[in-house]
């Protein structure tokens with residue numbers, strides 16, 4: 001399993017890092033078999049697995065079930081557990097919740113933004129932290145690209161330097177201009193993982209349901225569908241139905 005130090009070594013060697021979300025045992029096994037560097041149990045499971053509109057609609061109870069399943073399915077892969085909305089609302093709450101993920105086998109936790117005093121406290125307790133900047137789905141008013149204005153770009157850049165100085169080993173940069181992703185990647189020691197952050201970040205993350213075409217929703221502009229599992233699955237189920245009807 002890659003440690004935060006291994007991932008930072010890859011950055012310094014210019015080796016790209018692959019991360020994909022997975023939420024359950026079967027797909028975690030698939031991601032590990034494919035050899036992905038990191039699996040993110042993202043709170044995007046609120047949308048992909050549970051059909052909610054917003055990631056704000058799930059909490060620790062749901063996340064713990066999915067993180068445990070992924071840890072069982074991919075015991076040799078670095079698993080990042082996403083802190084759901086308000087689970088990091090203050091330093092002690094964040095630590096208690098992060099510890100529950102780590103006890104299940106997660107290698108690190110991810111949190112959105114820079115909640116007051118939280119990253120400092122988690123790092124003082126040796127919890128490996130992946131930051132998340134740019135578009136922050138838990139609190140965003142819309143899903144437009146962030147960092148387009150000079151002011152917004154500076155704020156994201158400053159936040160990236162700040163979380164780097166606090167000892168985050170990694171930072172997800174979501175839906176920001178490519179040049180900003182490039183600049184931040186050059187400026188920080190932590191590994192930058194883009195999702196709509198251009199091609200110059202140290203690595204990339206995609207939501208598995210987007211990458212594998214597991215749903216019929218419109219993809220975000222930065223996502224690529226590598227296979228059409230919705231079509232494959234529907235076809236397989238139709239074949240099964242036909243065989244049942246034909247009494248085979």
Ligand code: KIV
Pocket residue numbers: 021040041042043044045082132172174195205207
């Ligand atoms: O929850 C999630 O899947 C994420 C990714 C979009 C980075 O945070």
